[in-house]
Each structure stands twice: as C-alpha cells, then as structure tokens.
Amino acid sequence: MSVKTILSFIILITISFSSCRQIPKDALTIATAANMQFVIQDLMTSFSEQTGIDCNLVVSSSGILTAQMSEGAAYDVLLSADMKYPQQLFKQGLTLDTPVVYAFGKLVLWTMLELDELSPEVLIDQNIKFIAMANPKTAPYGRAASETIQQLGIQATIEKKLVYGESISQTNQFITSKSADIGFTAKSVVLAPVVAGKGHWIEIDPAYYRPIEQGIVLLKANPDKFSKAQKFKEFLFSDAGKNILNKFGYSTKS
Amino acid sequence: MIDWGPLVLTLKLAVVTTILLLIVSVPMAYWLANTKKRIKPIIETLVSMPLVLPPTVLGFYLLIVFSPSNAFGGWLDEQIGLRLIFSFEGLVFGSMIYSLPFMVHPIQSGLSNLPNSLQEASAILGKSKITTLIKVLLRNIKPSILTGIVLSFAHTIGEFGVVLMIGGNMPGQTKVASIAIYDEVEALNYGAAHVYSGVLFTVAFCILLLVYLVNGGFLKRFWK
Structure with a gap:
C-alpha cells in the first residue's frame, strides 16, 4: 500500500x-x-x-x-x-x-466503609484517616462542609485528615474508590441511580450550614x-x- | 496577598523527583543501552508509556492501588508507614513514573551513541563495568544527562493531571502551583492566577533557555 x-x-x-x-x-x-x-x-x-x-x-x-x-x-x-x-x-x-x-441542596456524609455508627462524631475517630470534601473556596458543598466542621468544633482535630476534591465529582471519586474513608457530598449524588445503595450515608443537620x-x-x-x-x-x-x-x-x- | 506555598512546594517536588529519577534512570538506561535480552522492547515500551497515556490514567490507578483500604495500599501503610495518596511522597512517586521517559530516553540514546571502543579500552585497562560507567561513559554524555535532568524537572513543574487525581489539594502537602492556578481561576481570582502562571512561565523559559544555550555551545563560545 x-x-x-x-x-x-x-x-x-x-x-x-x-x-x-x-x-x-x-x-x-x-x-x-x-x-x-x-x-x-x-x-x-x-x-x-x-x-x-x-x-x-x-x-x-x-x-x-x-x-x-x-x-x-x-x-x-x-x-x-x-x-x-x-x-x-x-x-x-x-x-x-x-x-x-x-x-x-442538602449535604450528606457518605462512606463505603462498614462503620459501627455513622454520625458526624465519627470524623474524629482514629481509624478515619482521610475525610474528603469539595474545595470550600470554589464549591458550595465544600463551603457547607467546612461550616459544618466548624460548627461541630472539630476543625483543629481533623484538619490533617481533610483532602479536597476540585469539585463534588472528584470528592465522590475519592469516597467511592475508598481512597478517603468518608466524605461530604451532595444528597443528589447518593440518591442517583448509578450509586444508589452503595455505601452508607446520613444527612447533615441543615442547621450546621448556610443554605446551599x-x-x-x-x-x-x-x-x-x-x-x-x-x-x-x-x-x-x-x-x-x-x-x-x-x-x-x-x-x-x- | 499571594501565598507562595504552592510555588515552593512545586520546586521542592521537582527537585526531589529529579534527583531520585536520576538515581533510578542511570542504571536503567545503561541496561537498556547494552542488553540484548528479548524483554528489552517490553521494558522500553513500558518506560515510554507515560508519554502516550493521559496522566489521568496513571492518577486513577495510583489512587486505586495505593488507597489504604486496598490490600496493597493497606500493607504499605501499616508495615512501612508509607502512604502514597494524599501525600507529598505520593506525588513524588507519581511524578517519577510520569517523568521517567524524559530522564531515561536522553541518557539511553547518549550511551548508545558512544563508540564501543571507550568501553573496550576501559575493560582492557582492568576497570570494572561500574567504574567504566561512572568515570568514562557518563562523563562523555554530559549534554544528554543535562537534557534528562532539565526535561524531568520542567515536566514535573508542569504536572497537573496526576497531582489532581491523587493529591487531594492539601496545603503544604500536595497543593502545587498548577493546582493553585486551577483553584484561583475557578474562584475568579484572576490576579493570583496571573502571578502563579507568570512565575511558572519565567522559570520554565529560563530553564529551557539554559539547556539550549549549554547544549548549543553558545556559552562556551561566549566565554572564550
């Protein structure tokens, strides 16, 4: 040829x-x-x-x-x-x-791990090594997560465990790949058909953050x-x- | 006020990556330049893969393999205390794989282009292969080594995809300049993005210019 x-x-x-x-x-x-x-x-x-x-x-x-x-x-x-x-x-x-x-929007805490009890208090647990959230500077759900952490008064305790996704999608990727043990994401994500039933989630009390x-x-x-x-x-x-x-x-x- | 942390971190990452990469690449390039084993094309292909694959592929698999919840990642974490995601060490590891061809290729082609007589003469004079490599061969391919060092360094500075995938944007740990620029653009802080970009542009320009000046022999001519 x-x-x-x-x-x-x-x-x-x-x-x-x-x-x-x-x-x-x-x-x-x-x-x-x-x-x-x-x-x-x-x-x-x-x-x-x-x-x-x-x-x-x-x-x-x-x-x-x-x-x-x-x-x-x-x-x-x-x-x-x-x-x-x-x-x-x-x-x-x-x-x-x-x-x-x-x-x-509603904020939820989502994990792929089998934890004894799922509540925001679990974040300070020593077995939780990485906590994923979206970048608070640019992503509204990250901002809400950051406010929640401050309201709970655990900012200093968990500071070193926080990893930031550039958007809520990357945060989801950290959580679903189990690279992060637990993370904050949008309720619309955990209710989506593609991920429905994967892992465990709880809704964060909306009183902890300004409305999204x-x-x-x-x-x-x-x-x-x-x-x-x-x-x-x-x-x-x-x-x-x-x-x-x-x-x-x-x-x-x- | 501009936070200089990401720029310092980028430089640190580039320096550490380049030094480690040099240590790994010299033996690898030497082996590739001399071996006649059948596995050579496979190894050469693997070394070149990062040139072709998007960095996101590398980042994706690093994320999965080194996740502490994974068997291998968990073992590394518990036994050796090495955690290769969301950490500076992880970025160094990722960058080394990502920049490997940029270090190995120039050194390998430098070594292949040397006349065999150099190696033979040294062997006749009773020098071991390692002494020959260090004292004879490497001294004759200085431009290739310089090219390898500079390209790996520059490539690491310009890295984005891998860092984005496995970094987690942790200030002082994994938030390098390229990520900071992305962040600032997203936050509509164009001023800060311009500063970071300007610094990176200048650094990259100076480094590359230096290589071309040295390898082109301009400096030698200028000084004489």
Missing part, C-alpha cells in the same frame, strides 16, 4: 466518523454544576419529551463554567451550585435575566435560543421539574 492509499483511508475514516456524531445545531446547551450531573439527565429527558427540544450537556464546576462563559463560551443556560457565579455573570452583563434560586442556594440564569450568547432557554426555566419551576428535583433530594420553594 502506498502512502497515498493509507492517507486517503485515514481521511475517509475521519470523515465518516465525523458525520456520525451530529449534534443538532438548534439544541439548547445547558451548562451545569457537578452536583447536578445526575438529576439533570432526568430533567433533560423529561423536558425534551414535553417540548421536543433537544439539549446538550456540559458538566463542570460552577467556577470553571463561569470563567468559560466570561470568555465567550456559548452556553444557553447555567445551572449553578450557588448564587455567586450566576450573579457574577449578571454583573458582567452576559445574562438575559436576573439569577433566581431553583433549588436548595442553587441558581439558574439564562445567557445571551445565542439569540435564536432565548425562547427555548426560557421554556427550560419554566419547566424547571413547573411541578414536573420540581418533582424530579425533590426526588433527587433537593428542596424547592412551593
């Missing part, structure tokens, strides 16, 4: 593959915080069934998504894990509307998708949307 034949083969294969993965151009691009990655699938399916609008999904941490959007990433909807990042985009004049809270207000904001990037984005927002606040959110452990305003 000559070089030419091989080259044309490669080109042919590349072309045929690239035509396979066509994403509809008019699909709505939803950027979502890592804690929403499980619930969003259900939300999207249900939304698409109801409205016939296709959606693309981008999952990352709220901070990274915000940084990307500030630099021109053409996402249509941001489902953030807090209000800070949507507010930031609003201040930059990149949004269609003002950010609103669509759900309140999750915000939605619509972006200006693609003018032709404004009405679709608006429909998604309406769906999120409809009974159907709220039911899905509640099913995954979020609380919503009635």
